[in-house]
Amino acid sequence: MVDAAGQSGGGAVPSGPELDPEDAKIVTLARSARARTGAAEGAAVRDTDGRTYAASTVALPSLRLTAVQAAVAAAVASGAEGLEAAAVVTDAGELDAESRAAIRDLGAGATVLVADAAGVVRAVLA
Template sequence: MTDSSALDPEDHKIVTLARATRARNGVPEGAAVRDGNGRTYAAGTVALDSLRLSALRTAVAMAVASGATTLEAAAVVTEAGAVPDEDRAAVRDLGGPATPVLVAGPDGTVRETVPAG
């Protein structure tokens, strides 16, 4: 586990955004990504009858739809033990295999940082 105070301030910001989105929307996951220009995009789990997306894939889609061409980092707040391969693939598609994905619990404590690749 990583002490939140030890995180880079920009990484702390995306974890905080992901946590707030999860809590505000009452969804299983919240996620946030930071693009190459420092802009952030936060999203929650999408669970419609016709569309199901994880919070992380939704945040990546929001970044792409807003014109982002690269990612610096991603964060997901979840009770799940791991980030699914398809979520990491979405981050990797935009940010590359070394893009860090911070995985935090609902309390905001980062449990691990995994590369997208």
């Protein structure tokens, strides 16, 4: 596992609510995506077939995507037809409207985990 400072370490993902292993996995993937790039946010989504996709914020002069939008785009580009769950690691207090819309486009009933840089889940949105 990689922490917010980019350091490797073992152990379970810290969390507020008890997470099942598949949800803990997407929180870990989101943390890793954020740490790997040093981006503002990291996100991971799980499609209805159980496949996972992770991404970080994209902030280029010609292209801006939230981490969630980038992860959803990766899922769609790989043929995903629906989402079961999403996780976003962010320092922001709330999940932005653009990210919520991207999740709804592919997974209206998807569970959304919002975690801090340490992987502590602060909110579970349905």
